[in-house]
Amino acid sequence: MKYRKLGSTDLNVSVIGIGTWQFGGEWGREYSQTEADMILDKGRELGINLIDTAECYGDHLSESLIGDYISRRNREDWIIATKFGHHFHERFTRTDVFGAEGVVAQLDASLKALQTDYIDLYQFHSGPDQAFDNDELWTVLDKQIAVGKIRFLGTSIGSNDNLHQTEASSKVNSRVIQVVYNRLDRAPEERVFPSCEEQGLGVLARVPLASGYLSGKYRPGAVFGDNDVRHRHDKESTRLKLLEVEHIQREEVPQGVTMASWALAWCLKHPAVTAVIPGCKDAEQVEANAKAVELVSEPHPQDINIK
Numbered sequence: 001m002k003y004r005k006l007g008s009t010d011l012n013v014s015v016i017g018i019g020t021w022q023f024g025g026e027w028g029r030e031y032s033q034t035e036a037d038m039i040l041d042k043g044r045e046l047g048i049n050l051i052d053t054a055e056c057y058g059d060h061l062s063e064s065l066i067g068d069y070i071s072r073r074n075r076e077d078w079i080i081a082t083k084f085g086h087h088f089h090e091r092f093t094r095t096d097v098f099g100a101e102g103v104v105a106q107l108d109a110s111l112k113a114l115q116t117d118y119i120d121l122y123q124f125h126s127g128p129d130q131a132f133d134n135d136e137l138w139t140v141l142d143k144q145i146a147v148g149k150i151r152f153l154g155t156s157i158g159s160n161d162n163l164h165q166t167e168a169s170s171k172v173n174s175r176v177i178q179v180v181y182n183r184l185d186r187a188p189e190e191r192v193f194p195s196c197e198e199q200g201l202g203v204l205a206r207v208p209l210a211s212g213y214l215s216g217k218y219r220p221g222a223v224f225g226d227n228d229v230r231h232r233h234d235k236e237s238t239r240l241k242l243l244e245v246e247h248i249q250r251e252e253v254p255q256g257v258t259m260a261s262w263a264l265a266w267c268l269k270h271p272a273v274t275a276v277i278p279g280c281k282d283a284e285q286v287e288a289n290a291k292a293v294e295l296v297s298e299p300h301p302q303d304i305n306i307k
Helices: 031-044 060-070 099-114 134-148 163-167 194-199 235-251 259-268 283-295
Strands: 003-005 013-014 050-054 079-084 084-091 095-098 118-124 151-155 174-180 202-206 274-279
Touching: 031 060, 031 283, 050 274, 060 079, 060 099, 079 095, 079 099, 099 118, 099 134, 134 151, 151 202, 163 194, 174 194, 194 202, 235 259, 259 274, 259 283
Parallel strands: 050 079, 079 118, 118 151, 151 174, 174 202, 202 274
Antiparallel strands: 003 013, 084 095
16 A cells, blocks of 8 residues: 655545445445445555545444444544535435534534544535635634544535635645546646645545446446436436546556556546545455555655555
8 A cells, every 4th residue: 555645734644545425325225334344444454544434424324334343443543534514314315514513513423423532634525615714614623623523624625626615725724625536527637736736735536436437347328227326327428428438448548457446546646636535335346446556656746655
């Protein structure tokens, strides 16, 4: 595994993380504690130390699965990133909670679910600029840092080109930007990444496999079942993406290299990107994701050496 310093924090994160949206049940299946344990144990075995979750992946369900696991392991082995701003009601139904008082209540609920005294990275979760610009919110979050409940703040931007929230990061003490970035969606390269580099912000690239389209498993015309979240995607958009994936696989992916590994490594080669946080349905996919580090050989400005 390779590790990079996450922006101006003192967090040294594995370049491959574990995204856990799937633990909330919206990917199309429920996870048992045993299945979650197997995924996280495989990650630890491979040197992964970064888990990304959120309060609204289920009603703190993903956090609860992680918390049960962490309670039986060494908390210091993991860097836990979670998010705030939404209350989960049912699949794909949420309401915003960005008021200062409501966010503190969410934080306490996340700490309880995660069975921990502190969160390493607490992220503003895809909220509107009006909510982001509330000074009271950031003041109360700074107080939570002061009492030890949070180590660092971050911003998970909803739009890949949200320059407003990115540029205001230093002002609100947010040290990390999380953004959708992959070979099919390069929008952050234009404005968000230059701002991140200028401010010394860490970057977590989410959806690095483009919801699995960059796995190389699907061809134009693929049909996704009702329980698969991709069933909700626009069918023509999906067809065009898969046509582009075919072209990329033919023209850019070297012979003998799996497309998924190539796609993760492609993200990690950008000088602004600290880590990728792909989802994974089982321990085998964790192992497949981790193999991407074998394709990242060039020096990176955020690299560190951990013996």
